[in-house]
Ligand code: ZN
Ligand code: ZN
């Protein structure tokens with residue numbers, strides 16, 4: 225992915241240090257994966273068993289240090305956007321003892337969710353009085369509020385996903401397998417800005433009633449509702465869209481269920497307003513579905529955050545009382561699932577309270593959709 229300017233990463237590290245301090249933590253331990261990309265602009269060519277860990281101290285916002293295998297130290301210095309010290313360790317050394325020099329025994333640290341157990345346990349053994357908590361639990365909102373330059377990448381990824389949808393609905397559905405349409409979706413995502421395809425769900429007829437059905441050899445027929453949910457990463461940032469189409473003329477019931485989901489999705493988007501919390505989005509979307517008598521058939525949360533990954537905090541779910549703040553980007557994706565028959569889901573990613581996001585209108589709405597493909601039921605052949 226194209227790196228941002230070095231000051232962007234320095235500012236992110238400063239913010240992490242401040243959030244850690246506010247939460248009574250001594251620091252944040254960042255290992256390879258989206259967190260390291262976020263805070264250092266560096267993604268190792270291959271993730272190995274050797275410890276790579278950026279240490280951001282709560283008391284030293286400008287003094288982050290990266291513990292790095294000696295043989296990768298050069299790659300990191302060249303590959304990273306810069307501004308951090310490196311502390312190399314050599315094969316044969318105890319890497320956890322090296323890292324421990326930057327930490328305090330008795331300290332409390334947040335560590336990347338994806339850190340290997342090998343290293344978490346190694347750090348714990350080396351510093352028996354220190355404690356370590358997953359970032360998702362200790363500092364869930366570390367990457368949640370997107371800066372305008374990040375929201376612009378998400379908008380570009382969303383535009384790519386919209387282009388994919390526009391092309392796929394012009395292709396034939398009847399007579400092809402779910403798997404064939406899924407293969408097309410993956411190719412189209414790559415053709416429209418995406419360097420990584422994360423998922424291409426194609427769920428025809430009764431398979432649409434299973435929200436996570438994987439594309440199969442099921443042949444799509446005239447009369448099927450088809451749920452398509454796809455996305456991936458474009459220049460490092462995620463897309464995620466769902467539309468439900470119908471092969472041939474839909475029945476009145478199919479139209480009605482689709483209309484309910486469409487109204488629920490709109491209600492979820494409209495629930496983003498000053499003072500709203502994540503669970504308000506879920507409650508608004510779910511309320512529409514409950515009022516229509518399908519409450520029992522909406523069997524998942526309403527949405528999830530998106531950024532350097534396609535699923536991350538915050539979650540739009542009952543009990544999530546986190547306030548929605550400017551720049552948060554998340555999906556709104558209610559659905560109705562009728563077992564043995566069909567399902568409908570509609571999903572867009574939105575940016576909350578956008579401020580000067582290139583490529584996003586400053587419409588008079590609190591939440592702006594980053595995918596705008598038509599929401600009316602699409603009829604395909
Ligand atoms: Zn039908
Ligand atoms: Zn999705």
Ligand code: ZN
Pocket residue numbers: 464528555557571
């Ligand atoms: Zn989603």
